Amino acid sequence: MHSAASSPAPDWLAVPDDANDLVRSVWPASAQRSADGELIIAGMSAGELVRIHGTPLQVLDEGEVRRRATTLRDAFDTAAAKHGTTARVYYAGKALLNTTIVRWMLDEELNVDVCTGGELEVALLAGADAARLGFHGNNKSVNELERAVAVGVGTIIIDSEIEIERLAQIVARTGAEQRVMLRVNSGVHAETHDFLATAHEDQKFGFPLTQAAAAVARIRELPGLVFAGLHCHIGSQIFGVAGFRESAARVLDLHKDLLAGGDVPQLNLGGGFGIAYTRVDDPVPIAELAEGIVSAVAEACRRRGISIPALSFEPGRAIVGNAGVTLYEVGTTKDVALGSGSRRYVSVDGGMSDNARPALYGAQYSARIASRVSTAGPQLVRVVGRHCESGDIVVDHEYLPGDVAPGDLLAVAATGAYCAPLSSNYNHVPRPPIVAVRDGAARVIVHGESLSDLLTRDAGIAP
Structure with a gap:
């Protein structure tokens, strides 16, 4: 055996008193x-x-999955009600998706996010009401968009100018009405691995804030598209509130400007809430995280003299990890x-x-x-x-x-x-x-x- 001082172990890894122990924050509560x-x-x-x-x-x-789902749902419901709004939690299916997981989420009164046609079909085969689904993706095909519109997906999150026009053609041809949100990049970098930080400018998702207003104007002028608000996701495995606070402030500047042209009923701040993988990881408790994020949004709205919109969030890892x-x-x-x-x-x-x-x-x-x-x-x-x-x-x-x-x-x-x-x-x-x-x-x-x-x-x- 070798002591920590003489071993090649990283600084964060301490020699445990008992190499059989189960760290409560890392393992399921039932372990x-x-x-x-x-x-x-x-x-x-x-x-x-x-x-x-x-x-x-x-x-x-x-049991652990269900408990974490309800904990998140209740925490954001409570925080939103305290600040005079509502919150909706979507399970981010990309974390782990199968029909059983979808049914657990529906049982616990969560909605579900999908990001491909395959994930959409899994959710539908699980019995999900399409109105409770959000559809993400930076390269949704025409066939995927047609399917989403046909089954009545509740919200399609638009990711490019091309997608606006594709969707407009579909609703014009079918006579459907489709609720959409616009994904924007706030420029805030999550405190995480570079490949997991998804809100900086030089990446494939969403619209820069400087281009978002024109995209919203185009959505609003197209028959059949109903603009429902803005979406911003800043990354994954985030332990604090600071990144969400700064990102929300920037997006709410855009939100306020857009109010001059019509309603902006919803703000989706994504997910990315971190979990403990090792004994040194220390994620913020969910109730504290929810209150911190919602109170930051409420304060930012107060400073701008606007009403707080309905909020939505998209945890995945925090539920199943x-x-x-x-x-x-x-x-x-x-x-x-x-x-x-x-x-x-x-x-x-x-x-x-x-x-x-x-x-x-x-x-x-x-x-x-x-x-x-x-x-x-x-x-x-x-x-x-x-x-x-x-x-x-x-x-x-x-x-x-x-x-x-x-x-x-x-x-x-x-x-x-x-x-x-x-x-x-x-x-x-x-x-x-x-x-x-x-x-x-x-x-x-x-x-x-x-x-x-x-x-x-x-x-x-x-x-």
Whole structure:
């Protein structure tokens, strides 16, 4: 073993007193250890889940998802009512979308955001009223827009001048009326990874504030398009209120100017609320975040002498992220000397095919042995996948018991958001199933793939 002072661990990663502990902010609230040390999630043991479904396995705590959805809904409802307006929460489907998730969101009185024709169909097949859907995307096809109008999607978020004209032609041809919002870039950069900051000027989404008024004027003059307000999303994995406050202030300057030409009934400030992936992450509590954002909007409106509009928000990760845990089996381990310290490489039977975020963003995660507890001291490890890439990292820096060994089950926390949606078949590895757990029972909500499933797509293989 090596002390923190002599190891290659990053400064933020402290040596834990107990390398078996489950940090409450990172794991589902239901996560605990059984009497023999096995990880239990919503009453289901890791061993039993793996015995039935194998590894890798993505596990989703249904109760945790529902609780976080209602917490967000209630927090924004309360904050909005306090300041004399209303708030609507849309679940951002890109975080994790399947028909079961959509039904949970509808049950908890959330609306749903989609951003492709495929996501739209999932929501509709789940039984969603199209009026409760928002449709995003910087390159919606004519076919996608026609489908959205035909089924009565509640709001289409317009992202370009070309899209305004495409949509105008569709509603003119069909005689439909379509509610739209305009996505704008406030120029505010979220305190996050560059690839996750989506409101700065040099990027593909939305209109610069300097071009937005002309776009709104064009929408207002076109029959069949109903302008419903402005939308601005500043990024992802944001822990504070400051970015939302500044962005809202800039967008509300535009909002005030637009009032001269007609109503601007709604302001959508997007989502991007951060979650804890490691013990050092400290997201703002949801009630405090909601009050901080809404009060900032109310104060900005007061200073400008305008009424506060109806508000809407689009959390995704904050609802499903910490509800997800991925189970793997350890295959091999090896120790690598690094200067005066060392790191143990722990290889598991999944990797970047089921969680691309570390490779894409340098995302950090937390892991624990799930099949037992250990009295061994903590050892610095890097959990890696089975793929033929040096960047195939599952958990970049973590302390696990020093006796972690082949055959151990390993659980990686906070994998509910953006892992399954970004999954691939790299190296012809099948994607794992997703299993929902609740009250000691488990059910498959997304089927896993087999190698046979992958081979059927190869046109060179005889049926």
